[in-house]
Amino acid sequence: MKSYEKESLFKNFLVFFSLLEILLILLFSELYRTEKTEYHQDILKTMQVCSYSFECEQFHFDFVPKEDNVLNKLYEKEALYAFFHIPKSKKFYVKISYPLDKLYMDIKEIQKGLWIKFILATILLMGVALFFTFYSLKPIRKALRLNDEFIKDILHDFNTPITSMLLNIKMFKDEIGENPFVERLSHSIDTLLLLQNNLKSFLHNSPSQKSSVDVGKLAQTRLKFIQNIYPKLTYEYIEHNDLVKTTNQELLTRIFDNLISNAAKYNKPHGKVTLTVNKTSVVIEDTGKGIQDVERVLQRYYKEQDRGIGLGLPIVQKLTRELNIILHIESYVGKGTKVILDFKHLHKGEK
Structure with a gap:
């Protein structure tokens, strides 16, 4: 069972069980009040019988003036x-008492019996809640398995065209030598392979492998990669400090590719992309159109431009959370956008 299935199972079970347990608590609360009322009524009836004979050892008897007693x-x-009438007596009632210590012992016995029933009922409800949880999640798990199998088949089918492209690019390089267009194609195929590996890792539910990463060097490499795709912009790389952290290089590469490509894609003609590496952060700035709603732009499928499908920044947010990187976006319409990646919570790596 995968992690998201376990999480869904736990949350659904918690909802089912909580609702049933609340109903059970309300039921037993009412049952306790009912049994306590019946107990008091039984005591009163017994007192009433004992008022005729005065032979009940569990009670104390006394005679009190009538006054306003009911x-x-x-x-x-x-x-x-309680007070009871004495035949032929006009001034006194008989007062029959039941000691509080005995009363509390009787109430505790009632509570003990109800607690045993409550615990048994709770165990039964746990089983019922678990059954309904598995039953309700069964069609969802089936759909997820079909989806995983479909993606695995697609990934397998990707291997043939990707291999063919790699072979053709190698032939081009051997035939015509180094060429910027061939380099762009080669970088794009590398990105496809990276995405394919990440998707395989997700499907197999394998944890992200971490290693020591020179964040500044990786960011500079990805900046050059995007520069090859959008060559008409000005790119500037500024490194104030070394930034080496222990993290997952593949996922971090995806973060940089998404953010830098957005900075280039939504920039003004002949605009500028600046990437700055500081002591604990990487800042990506552009001179583009800016973002109108910074909060909504992190929602899936929300987009403010005609290009794209509104998944880039939501994917970045998901990946930064997985890597424990703080994402902060500042944007001004018509002026540009600044994206800050804060690595302060990551362990320092070895250079």
Whole structure:
């Protein structure tokens, strides 16, 4: 079972079980009140019978002036007691009391019995909640398995054209030598292979492998890669400090590619892309159109331009969270956008 399936199973079980448990608590609360009321009524009935014979050892008997006392009604103060009529007596009632210590013991017995039933009912409800959870998730898990199998088949089919492109590019290089157009194609195929490996890693639910990465050097490499694709812009790389961290290089490459390509893609004609490496952060700035709604631009499928499908920045946000990188975006319409990647929570790597 994959991690997202386990998470979904846990959350659905928690919802089912919580709802059932709340209903069970309400039911047993009402049952406790009912049993306590019935217990008091039984005590009152027993007192009423004992008022005729005065032979009940569990009760204390006393004679009190009538005053304003109400007959056949339970009172609970220093003890549980009630007043009853004495035949042929016009001045006194008989007061029958039940000691509070005995009352509390009886109540505890009632509570103990209910607690045992409550625990057994809770265990039963856990089983019911687990059954309904698996039952409700069964069609979703089936759909996910079909989706995974479909993606695996597509990835397998990608191997043939990618291999063919690699062979043809090698033949071009051998025939015509180094060429910027061939280099761009080669870089694009490398990106396809990187995406393919990331998708395979996701499908197999394997954790991201971390290593020591020279973040500045990697960022500079990806800047040059994007420069080959959008050569009509001005690119500037500034490195104030070394930035070496322990992280996943493939995922970090995807982050840089998305952000730098956005800076180039949505820039003004003959605009500028600046990449700055500081002590704990990498800053990517452009002189482009800017973003109107910075919060919404991180939502899937939201886009402000005709180009793209609105997945680039949501993917970046997902990857930065996985790598524990802080993502911050500042943008001004008509002036440009600044994206800050903060690596302060990552462990320092070895250069």
